[in-house]
Amino acid sequence: MRCALDIVVLGLSLSSSWGNGHATTFRALLRGVHAAGHRVTFLERDVPWYAARRDLADPDFCDLIFYTSVDELLACHSNRLAAADSVVIGSYVPQGVEVIDAVSRLLPKRLCFYDIDTPVTLSKLSHGDEEYLARRQIPVFDLYFSFSGGGTIARLRQEFGANRPLPLYCAVDLQAYRNSGARTTWDLGYLGTYSPDRQPALERLLIEPARQLPEKRFVVAGPSYPAHIRWPENVERIEHLPPSEHADFYSRQRFTLNVTRSDMIAAGWSPSVRLFEAAACRTPLISDWWQGIESFFPPGEALVIARTGGDVVTALVELDDRRREAIADAAYRRVASAHSAEARARAFVEAVENVPPRGELPATHSMRRLQA
Structure with missing residues (x-):
């Protein structure tokens, strides 16, 4: 039996899912890691916008600790970070560049980056934007876990100097996401925070079909949509839906819509956690197209591809219950076999265990430092 690992994660948020997809991604992954017998500590920057909207303040699968500054992080947690078997820093961590520099100087046994925003990250870096990660820092990580697969992995290695770039897609907790048995309320629903680059697709694939089908019922859940x-x-609005209500929300839809951010479409191989969540609840999927989607959900078999509003209207009007259920069942089987929290946790732990601790590496590697 392998030894239990002590893993410390510094991420954007675990405690609040408000306005971000990081919390549900971390929750599913870390719950799976904990279930496999490993110890997890999550260090989260205490910021007012999440503090006021926490929906998981005391997780049962890890120690959640808040800090208020980089100085406090170092003063209170340096020993914990240096002693951990692996330290994982996530994308969009406040003062991320300073945090990475500070943690790297502690010489942790393994230092990893989990990029839940890889296409956005690489786009930023290509334009000289180092909001939460500096280009010079990428080669310092022993593992670079990427939200995106496909050609992005080769790009991370060849263009940005990542040592061990690996895809680590989001996942779903099958215990938390299951069909609730609730009666159908909406013909089509969408769950997602407002994003300017997603809005044109939402207009095309939900709002326009709603206008064409006034007898059908639609819903959009998520914060920050402009008042204009x-x-x-026939479109109901829900300002915010905590994860505890996601499963029932999906279960009340005949179809759920997935809309992908433009950077993710350009990169391909970047499945949204919403796809996995809805599929786990056996809700049929309608999605825009991006390269690689067929490896997760074969179109026509496990989901419906919609390029136009007309494609959505056709699905809502012409697909009978038997066909919908067949699509939902195929998607569920895909998620249960390959995209559960347990499956993703196994891949994560195996990747970490395959990297020797820095104390066991050649001196030239273990002495590596960030360049100023």
């Missing part, structure tokens, strides 16, 4: 958006009368 004109929602049809």
Whole structure:
């Protein structure tokens, strides 16, 4: 039996899912890691916008500790970070560049980066934007876990100098996401925070079909939508939906819509956690297209591809219950076999265990430092 690992994660947020997809991604992964017998500590920057909207303040699968500054992080947690078997720093951590520099100087046994925003990260770096990660820092990580697979992995290695770039897609907790048995309320629903680059697709694939099908019922859940958006009368709005209510939300839909950010579409191989969540609840999927989607959910078999509003209208009007259930069942089987929290946790732990601790590496590697 392998030894239990002591893993410390510094991430954007675990305690609050408000306005971010990081919390649910970390929750699923770390719950799976804990279930496999490993110890996890999550260090989260205490910021007011998440503090006011926490929906998981006391997780049962890890120690959640808040810090208020980089100085406090070092003063209170340096020993913990240096002693851990692996330290994982996530994307969009406040003062991320300073945090990475500070943690690297502690010479942790293994230092990893989990990029839950890889296409956005690489786009930023290509334009000289180092909001939470500096280009010079990428080669310092022993593992670079990427939200995106496909050609992005080769790009990380060849263009940015990542040592061991690996895809680590989001996953779903099958215990938390299951069909609730609730009666159908909406014909089509969408769950997602407002994003300017997603809005045109939402207009095309949900709002326009809602106008064409006034007898059908639609719903959009998520915060930050501008007041000027004109929602049809048959589109219900929910400002924020905590993860504890996601499963029931999906279960009440005949179909759920997935809309992908433009950077993710350009990169391909970047599945949203919403796809896995809805599939786990056996809700049929309608999604825009991006390269690689067929490896997760074969179109026509496990989901419906919609390039136009007409494609959505056709699905809502012409697909009978038997066909919908067949699509939902195929998607569920895919998720249960390959995209559960347990499956993703196994891949994560195996990747970490395959990297020797820095004390066991050649001196030239273990003495590596960040360049100023």
